[in-house]
Amino acid sequence: MxxxxxxxxxxxxxxxxxxxxxxxxxxxxxxxxxxxxxxxxxxxxxxxxxxxxxxxxxxxxxxxxxxxxxxxxxxxxxxxxxxxxxxxxxxxxxxxxxxxxxxxxxxxxxxxxxxxxxxxxxxxxxxxxxxxxxxxxxxxxxxxxxxxxxxxxxxxxxxxxxxxxxxxxxxxxxxxxxxxxxxxxxxxxxxxxxxxxxxxxxxxxxxxxxxxxxxxxxxIMSYFFNLDEDYFNKKIENFDLLVDFIELNQIKEKAILYRLIDKWIYEKIGCKLSYKTLKSIIDLVETGGTKKVKICNNYYLIKEYDRLYLNLEKSDKTTYFEYTVKPNEKIYLKEMDKILEIFKLSNPNLEDLKNEKEMVCFDIDSKDIEFKIRQRKKGDRFKPFGSSWKKLKDVMIDLKIPADMRDNIPLLTFKDKILWIIGYKRSDLYPINENSKNVICFKLKEV
Missing domain, CATH: 3.40.50.620 (HUPs)
Structure with a gap:
């Protein structure tokens, strides 16, 4: 020709x-x-x-x-x-x-x-x-x-x-x-x-x-390479790139996973990964425990449990925080970017509150009620329902809270006992029942 x-x-x-x-x-x-x-x-x-x-x-x-x-x-x-x-x-x-x-x-x-x-x-x-x-x-x-x-x-x-x-x-x-x-x-x-x-x-x-x-x-090889690339790109095109983490148990195929990670990281922080780094990430995914790999712009990609998420390396440790709150008040929790509202409830529905994560209630009979919201401290212990006291760290591990996030999780305390790992788990202290008359509730709301 x-x-x-x-x-x-x-x-x-x-x-x-x-x-x-x-x-x-x-x-x-x-x-x-x-x-x-x-x-x-x-x-x-x-x-x-x-x-x-x-x-x-x-x-x-x-x-x-x-x-x-x-x-x-x-x-x-x-x-x-x-x-x-x-x-x-x-x-x-x-x-x-x-x-x-x-x-x-x-x-x-x-x-x-x-x-x-x-x-x-x-x-x-x-x-x-x-x-x-x-x-x-x-x-x-x-x-x-x-x-x-x-x-x-x-x-x-x-x-x-x-x-x-x-x-x-x-x-x-x-x-x-x-x-x-x-x-x-x-x-x-x-x-x-x-x-x-x-x-x-x-x-x-x-x-x-x-x-x-x-x-x-x-x-001929270019034709087939492009054919494969177009196919895999279509597989990930509907993925929500605004999410804060990737659920690994939802993606089994490595060929899709590495493409998804590559695109997700680029959209989140504008970092284009080398294939050497992508290979390190796939190796990280296949290992157990908490692992991390540095990518670029002082960011780490961290694998914890079945999740991948990004973390910016910081030169200083998290600043200790502690707030005091009372009933009928609202407070902005900058660590969660949410508002916590405290109010009294006259007729609580016990069934509705069982699986509620955004709101918890306690039966506390005290004239001068004051609560503290603080960061975790060394020696903190927590009492889950139906269980004995446990180290707070162990409870957070059970909840699959990533290690580098634990210092930023606000804790609701009363008389220095942890009532609520806010947004995660309520303790069995001050439980309410059908006869409770002094019910105080805490509800998380979007800003």
Whole structure:
């Protein structure tokens, strides 16, 4: 199959261009984008394209960029199409935003393209990415241990299309020579100081000695990798990413779990995990007891019982807190971000109160009633219903309260005895019954 047939085949297979669309070419003056421009113009009427234009961003990184910008305008004039150009000082932006030059270059380039799309009402951005680029990308990410990158890029992603998807670099060069297509060669493409160029000029040729059809093999593998990725992404797309923890007993498949953790952490704290860290998290999940792994931005991911949750590392220990409250008062508990209301109740329904976690009541006959709400202290003991006194720590373990949260759980006390682990468990002290006349209740309410 020749170059033109492969070009049209890719457009047809992936529905890259629809009738009457306006196509903006991400033009670099190199052989790839120059051949892409030639092919789109040649088949403009056949594909029923409404308009084609060039967009060139001068990064001001190379002295040749000025010549390339002029060349872009000359090509556009030659074919009677529009050319959009812009100059951006990438180095200055990278320094200011503390990003790599490569990252800023990509961001500014596509920002420029999308500005044109919006302002000039173009439909799609066509790039010169081809089959050899795909094989290089997959190989590069494989070497660096990045599973996400191994699947390569797709022929169509949102408004970006890649009509040269089936063509190798060699085919593109030969076609440019045959059709006498003018282009500018970027000499930095031959410097093996860059990782991608090292893969392109040294590693890929060695791989092709073993498998001459390496690029086509990469194309097929990319198809299946993307197929798998799309399937698993759909499995987690309905998960509520605003939750404070992940229930491990609800997710059995590791393939879904690690993707979910990755997405959840990114949404919660903006941290993108490496695959090495993700592997550490899966190992952590499979161990017993309380475990934690540091991820980024001073955050730890903690596994306790069947839950995973995030915790920010703090330099200081939790400040001890203690409040005094009386009946018919309200108090804001900042540790829980809730309001605690204290009131007397004349006719309590014992059945309704049995499983109530947000409200508890006590039968306390005392003239001057005063309660304290405080943090736990060393030596604290708690008396559950139907049981003898137990260490508070043991009760909290039974309740599966994570260790690093226990100092922040408010305790309701009376005469220094714990009546209620607020929001968790009531003690059997001062129980109420059908004959109780001095019932005092405590109810948690949302702010």
């Amino acid at each position: 020749n170059v033109e047939k492969k070009f049209l085949q890719a457009i047809n297979d992936f529905n890259l261009i629809s009738e009457n669309e306006k196509i903006l070419i991400a033009y670099s003056t190199g052989v790839d984008s120059s051949v892409l421009t030639y092919l789109l113009l040649k088949f403009k009427n056949y594909l029923k394209i409404k308009e084609i234009a060039l967009a060139y961003l001068n990064h001001k990184l190379r002295k040749e960029a000025e010549e390339e910008e002029i060349f872009t305008k000359e090509v556009a004039e030659k074919f009677g199409i529009k050319a959009f150009t812009k100059q951006v000082n990438i180095k200055e932006i990278a320094k200011k935003e503390k990003k790599s030059v490569e990252q800023v270059g990509r961001e500014e380039r596509y920002k420029f393209f999308n500005e044109i799309l919006k302002k000039e009402d173009f439909d799609k951005i066509a790039t010169g990415h081809h089959l050899s680029d795909l094989a290089e990308t997959m190989t590069l990410w494989f070497i660096q241990g990045n599973k996400k990158g191994i699947k390569g890029f797709k022929p169509k992603e949102k408004n970006i299309i890649r009509p040269l998807y089936y063509l190798t670099k060699e085919e593109i060069y030969n076609y440019a020579k045959e059709k006498q297509i003018e282009y500018k060669e970027d000499i930095t493409n031959y410097s093996v100081d860059f990782k991608r160029n090292k893969v392109r000029h040294e590693i890929i040729p060695k791989l092709k000695e073993i498998n001459p059809s390496f690029e086509n093999s990469a194309l």
